[in-house]
Amino acid sequence: MDVDEMNLFVTPLMVVQITTFECGGLALAISHAHPAMDGSTTFKIIYEWAKVCKFGTPCKDINFMNFNLGTFFPYKVLTTILEPPVDEANVKTLKLIARKFVFEEDSISRLKEKFDSVGEGLGFKPSRVEMITTLLWRSLIHSAGSNSYLKRSIMSFPINLCGKVATFPKIANSFGNLIIEIPIKFEHDDETKMEALHHNVKLIKESVQVIISKCVKTTSDEIVSLVIDLYKDSYAGLEWGGDNEVVNFTCSSLCRFPVQKTDFGWGEPSLMHFGSRHSQFEYI
Known part of the structure; x- marks a missing residue:
């Protein structure tokens, strides 16, 4: 099968693989074309697909997403976006290693106590996502540096815009890609504050x-x-991976997405994993 991430004429919008095991278990794997679909769209499709199967919904009654993003965001040619050179040889030999870390309820409670004790002047109560993201990013910055020197870091934080743009209330259930990645920067002069x-x-x-x-x-x-x-700001001054003084991360969370309640009639999933071919950390 021909695959070209930037050419949707030859790349399927979604690929689904179902694997059954001798023990009776089943694994459902889904990969989507990111230029056309974001995580929110994919999770919505999976959740509603499961409901259709579980309750036997007739095809004529299936209508859970709108295809109206083109109305609000008409096609246009953008010539100002930076396009980093692609090292094809490096992409083909790239090997990614996945690690799973489990934060138990009592550990999260202790982490919250830690934030409460040091953050009297915050003016807000950090969410679980904010607390764990902070802990992970802080640890990764330390691991990429040394005891006496911390490198600059940019963390891309994707935000789903569906339901957040008041001028477009009808895009809450729209099919497409409507995320915005926020670059959050750790500078050298923040070293004394890192603790x-x-x-x-x-x-x-x-x-x-x-x-x-x-x-x-x-x-x-x-x-x-x-x-x-924001795209330019994320990569300003960087040499697209060649700058050893800057470490880049991406963090995303599946909290509050309906995919964790997906039930095809066999019950909710016992294990979920959100993977990527790019260097980043993601958690649920």
């Missing part, structure tokens, strides 16, 4: 709030311009 958890979680919170506030009441052109600016 303070409240500094890092505040950095994440404020960076996200600034971008969301810009998207609440805006036009489609303004959103596109914002995406371009």
